[in-house]
Amino acid sequence: MTHTYKLMILPGDGIGPEVMGEVKKIVAWINEHADFKIETEDGLIGGASYDEFESPFDDSTLERCRAADAIMLGAVGGPKWDGVDYNLRPEAGLLKLRKELDLFANLRPALVFDALIDASTLKPEVIRGLDILIVRELTGGVYFGEPRGIEDLGGGERRGVNTQIYTTSEIKRIGRVAFDLARKRNNRVMSCEKANVMDSGKLWREDMSALHEDEFSDVQLDHMYADNCAMQLLRDPKQFDVIVTDNLFGDLLSDAAAMLTGSLGMLPSASLGAPSATALYEPVHGSAPDIAGQGKANPLATILSFAMCLRYSFDQGDLADKIEQAVQRVLNSGTRTPDIMAKDCREVSTSAMGDALIAELKN
Numbered sequence: 001m002t003h004t005y006k007l008m009i010l011p012g013d014g015i016g017p018e019v020m021g022e023v024k025k026i027v028a029w030i031n032e033h034a035d036f037k038i039e040t041e042d043g044l045i046g047g048a049s050y051d052e053f054e055s056p057f058d059d060s061t062l063e064r065c066r067a068a069d070a071i072m073l074g075a076v077g078g079p080k081w082d083g084v085d086y087n088l089r090p091e092a093g094l095l096k097l098r099k100e101l102d103l104f105a106n107l108r109p110a111l112v113f114d115a116l117i118d119a120s121t122l123k124p125e126v127i128r129g130l131d132i133l134i135v136r137e138l139t140g141g142v143y144f145g146e147p148r149g150i151e152d153l154g155g156g157e158r159r160g161v162n163t164q165i166y167t168t169s170e171i172k173r174i175g176r177v178a179f180d181l182a183r184k185r186n187n188r189v190m191s192c193e194k195a196n197v198m199d200s201g202k203l204w205r206e207d208m209s210a211l212h213e214d215e216f217s218d219v220q221l222d223h224m225y226a227d228n229c230a231m232q233l234l235r236d237p238k239q240f241d242v243i244v245t246d247n248l249f250g251d252l253l254s255d256a257a258a259m260l261t262g263s264l265g266m267l268p269s270a271s272l273g274a275p276s277a278t279a280l281y282e283p284v285h286g287s288a289p290d291i292a293g294q295g296k297a298n299p300l301a302t303i304l305s306f307a308m309c310l311r312y313s314f315d316q317g318d319l320a321d322k323i324e325q326a327v328q329r330v331l332n333s334g335t336r337t338p339d340i341m342a343k344d345c346r347e348v349s350t351s352a353m354g355d356a357l358i359a360e361l362k363n
Ligand code: NAD
Pocket: 015, 019, 074, 075, 076, 077, 078, 079, 091, 094, 263, 264, 265, 266, 282, 283, 284, 285, 286, 287, 288, 289, 290, 291, 296, 297, 298, 299, 301, 339
């Protein structure tokens, strides 16, 4: 009997539904051609959910996510919801999804395709052949620490508070993910924090070192301050293999890494929890309100996230390889969305990029 995987699709806001439309085309192609099936269900998140439920992520949708084998997310947010209360904003919906499913490990690979070397703002020799992996802690730190809030001090004065908190077990569990992945790559981990000014950073460094000594002494571990890491990513990104860092620094460093690859529209990610938990696959980019609804969005970050889903959640590594190779061939052929457009290439829409990929898959 053919196996059927259940995929929950949360297109979200802005360009989210546009890029997810291209993933749906690939799912349809798989259902026609592969020896397994993918059954999809759509759900609301972000502003789209707020408009419907007055909540950016409804409990009924959360339960449907839990019941699925994997979740694909487009993007959330946009100016339409700028005035909405903080805990009801579109972004709060995404944070709730990550937290409720305990998806503490966010894998953000940054890979430079040869065909896109000119799309990056960096010099070719700096980025050619780049293959690094940022492992971002995703359910802790200043994103979730208490106390938080804005307090009225009177007389027109207010105080905004967020709290950066990490415990040893949170640090070690993300550290284990990074060391394990490094063993399958080039066996090097760079741990980034601000141990020079933050207590949570000092603890992060001490716990990473202890974990390394106890369980992973075969892997090379180095430490770097996060601000230096931002600079080193631009100066010489190929010095890195795996970077492990906290929630906030990981958010910043992965956007910086995106530009090494040519565009934020190229960077995929996987958000993983315990082996038994449903995993979430999401591009690193946001809802791109400046280009939403114009057919200009690059769907490749979302399509590459779907390849990660096939590999990690559906155990279909061969098919994931096939999709990644098709992306490479489409880029080699000069097919480009505007964000990665270059001289002598052919500029196409979001939908035409998806079609070009399907055509390559058929080859
Ligand atoms: P953004 O990532 O949406 O856009 C930054 C820039 O990159 C824009 O110029 C945009 O046009 C471009 N860009 C992004 N994705 C692209 C793609 N696939 N193809 C081509 N160009 C692309 O970041 P922002 O403008 O800071 O944020 C907009 C909204 O998205 C905010 O509400 C923010 O909170 C939200 N956001 C959501 C996520 C997510 O859902 N995971 C991630 C980041 C930001």
